Amino acid sequence: MASQAVKKAITEAALQYTKPEGKVFEYGTAGFRMKASLTELYSDLLNTVVFAVGLLASLRSKKLSGQWIGVMITASHNPAEDNGVKLVDPMAEWEAYATKLANAPLDKIADVYDELVKEIDVKVTNPARVVFARDTRASGSRLAGVLNAALTATDVEFVDFKFMTTPQLHYVVRCKNTLGTQYEYGEPTELGYYEKLANSFKKVMRGVKVQGSLTVDCANGVGGPKLRELMKSLTGIDIKVVNDDVINPDALNFDCGADYVKTKQRAPPSSKAGALDRCASLDGDADRLVYYFQDESNVFRLLDGDRIATLAASFIGDLARNAGIASKLKIGVVQTAYANGSSTDYIEKVLKLPIICTNTGVKHLHHAALRFDVGVYFEANGHGTVTFSENALKVIKNTEPQSPAQQHALESLQALTDLINQAVGDALSDMLLVEAILAHKGWSPKEWLGTYTDLPSRLVRVEVNDRSIFKAYDAERKLESPAGLQGTIESLQSRYNKGRSFARASGTEDAVRVYAEAASRSEADDLATRVANAVSEAGSA
Ligand SMILES: CC(=O)N[C@H]1[C@@H](OP(=O)(O)O)O[C@H](CO)[C@@H](O)[C@@H]1O
Numbered sequence: 001m002a003s004q005a006v007k008k009a010i011t012e013a014a015l016q017y018t019k020p021e022g023k024v025f026e027y028g029t030a031g032f033r034m035k036a037s038l039t040e041l042y043s044d045l046l047n048t049v050v051f052a053v054g055l056l057a058s059l060r061s062k063k064l065s066g067q068w069i070g071v072m073i074t075a076s077h078n079p080a081e082d083n084g085v086k087l088v089d090p091m092a093e094w095e096a097y098a099t100k101l102a103n104a105p106l107d108k109i110a111d112v113y114d115e116l117v118k119e120i121d122v123k124v125t126n127p128a129r130v131v132f133a134r135d136t137r138a139s140g141s142r143l144a145g146v147l148n149a150a151l152t153a154t155d156v157e158f159v160d161f162k163f164m165t166t167p168q169l170h171y172v173v174r175c176k177n178t179l180g181t182q183y184e185y186g187e188p189t190e191l192g193y194y195e196k197l198a199n200s201f202k203k204v205m206r207g208v209k210v211q212g213s214l215t216v217d218c219a220n221g222v223g224g225p226k227l228r229e230l231m232k233s234l235t236g237i238d239i240k241v242v243n244d245d246v247i248n249p250d251a252l253n254f255d256c257g258a259d260y261v262k263t264k265q266r267a268p269p270s271s272k273a274g275a276l277d278r279c280a281s282l283d284g285d286a287d288r289l290v291y292y293f294q295d296e297s298n299v300f301r302l303l304d305g306d307r308i309a310t311l312a313a314s315f316i317g318d319l320a321r322n323a324g325i326a327s328k329l330k331i332g333v334v335q336t337a338y339a340n341g342s343s344t345d346y347i348e349k350v351l352k353l354p355i356i357c358t359n360t361g362v363k364h365l366h367h368a369a370l371r372f373d374v375g376v377y378f379e380a381n382g383h384g385t386v387t388f389s390e391n392a393l394k395v396i397k398n399t400e401p402q403s404p405a406q407q408h409a410l411e412s413l414q415a416l417t418d419l420i421n422q423a424v425g426d427a428l429s430d431m432l433l434v435e436a437i438l439a440h441k442g443w444s445p446k447e448w449l450g451t452y453t454d455l456p457s458r459l460v461r462v463e464v465n466d467r468s469i470f471k472a473y474d475a476e477r478k479l480e481s482p483a484g485l486q487g488t489i490e491s492l493q494s495r496y497n498k499g500r501s502f503a504r505a506s507g508t509e510d511a512v513r514v515y516a517e518a519a520s521r522s523e524a525d526d527l528a529t530r531v532a533n534a535v536s537e538a539g540s541a
């Protein structure tokens with residue numbers, strides 16, 4: 001049971017805020033996320049939610065006997081006025097506790113905290129440790145203050161890392177929790193992060209050179225200043241940083257960034273890149289990355305998360321073969337229903353690797369990736385990384401090379417395990433991975449694009465009265481309700497060459513997303529429109 005003193009401290013701290021009436025919060029695909037504006041209707045929406053997440057982090061850390069828990073304040077690719085908060089190590093049942101705390105009336109929140117202490121069986125005398133950070137949104141410092149209040153009220157030891165990318169915070173959490181163990185991940189500081197990336201990049205690049213320069217659009221978010229910091233440690237790569245304005249509060253994700261490029265399927269209007277120039281875009285908290293270029297006919301060409309996954313899987317597969325350890329490593333790829341059908345075909349038929357399809361949201365992909373020795377997971381939108389099992393790390397480390405070529409492959413694999421942020425998808429680490437692979441293969445983005453041809457696809461957002469009636473199954477590829485809709489979608493898609501379509505309720509926006517792909521642009525568009533109409537009709541019934 002929480003002590004009276006702690007409960008009093010929680011209540012006093014909580015009552016500084018106002019809980020918006022009639023609003024029900026839900027921990028979604030990426031934590032809690034919404035408008036954060038202080039001036040509008042939404043005024044204090046996020047304060048109570050962040051406060052609740054602070055209490056939750058405290059409970060979780062105590063439950064894990066003082067393990068470090070990370071809390072990130074960000075709304076990623078959402079507009080500048082939004083904000084959000086997420087825990088670094090999310091677990092399904094804890095999302096329900098988060099939702100419970102977030103919806104508790106503020107004068108009762110200490111009681112709910114206490115109920116959870118009993119329900120989860122938390123030893124309240126255990127220490128609790130939390131690290132937190134935020135992206136560059138204007139509302140971030142206010143919300144960091146709220147988090148501070150919740151942590152202080154529950155006697156948590158905490159470190160405020162101020163501005164960080166989401167993956168940097170994940171990195172720090174993993175470093176802190178592995179310090180002094182055989183799995184020590186690195187120095188738990190921002191500088192430690194840069195040095196780990198830069199050193200391993202140098203090792204992976206032994207004997208090869210990056211061709212030409214890379215232009216990186218930083219979405220005017222926290223990735224900009226952090227990339228500039230990373231560049232101080234990096235050698236052998238010419239990066240041109242664009243869209244790194246973190247002073248103008250409205251610039252974030254506006255007409256730039258990975259989400260803009262992926263959804264609009266075009267370069268940021270401000271782009272000055274010439275034909276065949278290699279370009280990349282990060283999102284607002286730098287955990288997403290997409291590549292693109294303009295071909296010789298000035299046609300925009302996108303290299304999205306599916307492309308990064310196929311590139312990484314093929315490279316790691318080659319290295320494993322060259323190192324003579326392919327039979328000892330189970331390499332696999334994890335995708336969601338949004339992966340382009342051509343990428344799935346390519347992985348199965350050309351790379352001959354197994355695929356797992358999961359629900360949307362990196363937490364699902366990450367979890368599935370751990371089932372492989374080397375799990376390559378990416379969402380089509382550019383969210384992803386590669387995980388290495390304990391067995392994989394051991395095999396890579398302990399295999400005795402029989403030839404210089406084998407030794408080189410083993411060393412490259414070893415360096416890759418350091419270059420890749422295994423804690424979470426990380427745009428900066430993924431970017432160095434892509435650059436290294438292209439250099440090794442001697443490929444320009446054109447050769448990379450040439451590995452397979454994407455099916456034209458369309459993603460549509462449909463607003464409905466109540467999106468919760470859209471219940472999906474089979475890794476969100478099918479709908480069990482509203483009744484009859486799945487049958488309609490299937491009969492529509494069967495009319496198109498290579499037609500595939502599905503609909504699911506978004507976990508981050510109040511809408512249903514419809515995805516469609518088909519053999520031609522017009523068929524994909526047509527299928528998307530028809531399915532969107534069917535969804536809209538079912539949603540207004
Ligand atoms: C189709 C799509 O891109 N969905 C995104 C989006 O989730 P939704 O649940 O679809 O709103 O935001 C998530 C968090 O950033 C991201 O993980 C996911 O891939």
Ligand SMILES: [Mg+2]
Pocket residue numbers: 076077283284285286287288
């Ligand atoms: Mg993001």
